[in-house]
Amino acid sequence: MVTIRAIAERCGCSPATVSKALNGAPDVGHEMVRRIRAAAAEMGYIPNAAARTLKTARTYSFGVLFKEASQAGLAHEFFSLMLNGFKRRAEELGYDISFISSRLGEQELTYTGHVRYRHYDGVAVITAIYEQPQVRELIESGIPTVTVDDEFHGCGCVLSDNVQGVRDLVEYVYGMGHRRIAFIHGENTAVTRIRVASFYRTCADLGLQVPEEYVQPAVFHDPPSSGEATRRLMALRSRPTCILYPDDISYLGGLKVLEEMGLAVPEDVSAAGYDGIFLSQLLRPRLTTMRQDADLMGVRAAEELARAVSEGKAYLPARVVIPGELLPGQTVKRLA
Amino acid sequence: MVTIRAIAERCGCSPATVSKALNGAPDVGHEMVRRIRAAAAEMGYIPNAAARTLKTARTYSFGVLFKEASQAGLAHEFFSLMLNGFKRRAEELGYDISFISSRLGEQELTYTGHVRYRHYDGVAVITAIYEQPQVRELIESGIPTVTVDDEFHGCGCVLSDNVQGVRDLVEYVYGMGHRRIAFIHGENTAVTRIRVASFYRTCADLGLQVPEEYVQPAVFHDPPSSGEATRRLMALRSRPTCILYPDDISYLGGLKVLEEMGLAVPEDVSAAGYDGIFLSQLLRPRLTTMRQDADLMGVRAAEELARAVSEGKAYLPARVVIPGELLPGQTVKRLA
DNA sequence: TTGTATGCGTTATCAT
């Protein structure tokens, strides 16, 4: 292994000078710098990250916390795209990215422990159960952290504009003539709370009375549970004319149930999704949905995290809101 | 920061003893071990990975090389699932995983350089352009490496059984009465070469004459290019009755073109995909396709890589072949 | 402008 000491010997100078020259310190002679750089290149010198980290307490790498529950995680298009954007931008900014696991060799370890062990400069919580104590511990640990789709005191965060997203959807559906609009929401997370609130608020603004049974719980990304919610809605004496689903995948669960009941979308019931994943635009009828810019969310998360790291104590957490885009498809029928 | 030295002082012993006790060395007294462990837990001791790596030249982390071309990468369900399996199994085996990028801070760096810099114990090439010199350099670097869907001397590899996969598909289509079977393939990779060979071989075994124009080039995961290939096929005087696509996403490109021509699947033309992604089973008609077990491929890659690392010089590279599963859908019509 | 010395936290060797 080629070390700075080897280069120093070759160049007849000290390791300190080599270190400085290679790191662009101002106090090294031009000629010396040239010689050292040349030698380093020729000898195939590669710095040792571990030694550097030991000395500087920096790794130039970000840890990423991904939800581990269910098979979601990486198989979830929305989060995969976000991770992709995060990774790309982080690398541009000079950071590598690693996943945060909850073990160290044989032993269990908290997320915070893991981050300290690996000395990540910053952490992105891309998707996790924020209620989990471990996750809260991490967020409150003082390690630079950016969260996505949830907000914590002292942490930067990137949020999809769920308020406006739901409002746009509801107003669109209303504009198509619907007055009996049902809302199926995911499990109790910040996103869900915001969306539900925005749903009620928008309906109120439009002068719509929302029957309690029109707001049904389900589980994100889980077609069966949205199927069940759909069944409950269609069992009401006053059926909704349009159902809003928590995400595009969940719509599929609803669709299945509706088909089983002999109902067609949008002829008999209208529907809309959320996310705007690739699939949504391939379905026939094409799904009406709210596209979230997952890639951009990832990009902004990386930028925010880099800023948190570089500004250190002086970092003022930002709240980055990414707007969505309504994709009008063919699943919302225009009512007379 | 709690160090081993702090624990030593607290316990009235030397750092060396603490290190041994914490690492389960046999030559420490039971009582001492107990005391040290208790103190470490109480003080919230977390080892320092950098120091450990500097000393031992091991990181207990794997680098993952992901194709960067196009927007594919993480957004590609097949590879996302594979990465997911790889990650899960690697963590079980005590390894963290990081992405390999091609830069070090401001500077460009080869993949190999990056791996040496970070000292990853092993590398998984999940998807890459294997022809790229940088990738070859990495593979030939002597660093424990496992490749997926391509095979290199001295490297462990995990392969989807493309030979049998294509054979099963062709035989299934043949069994449905088709004799004019066309094959659209991806760009020139190991997978493509194997699939094309298997296609020709299987047809020969079935006594089918394959017109040269029935084998058309396209690009993996790129609907437009498969659309073009489809157009070329349908322009032939002797049209195929069934078209095999390089992957499920590519089928969509073909489908679009066929629809534009006023042709229906499978009434007018039959078709099949490859991969068996989630989407394929939601399409109507449901896509006939060959499911690849991406998760298992990832799992086996992690196991193989862990073995390569632990066996070191004595490692005999294995060639792990993962069978696929034919998913008969509704896109291949039974011919009289 | 260059060099010397020191220490980051850990493990490993060797002595006790």
Added chain:
DNA sequence: ATGATAACGCATACAA
């Protein structure tokens, strides 16, 4: 069974 010591490779404060 325990400890003293050195070394891993690098960056930096300070001396020259």
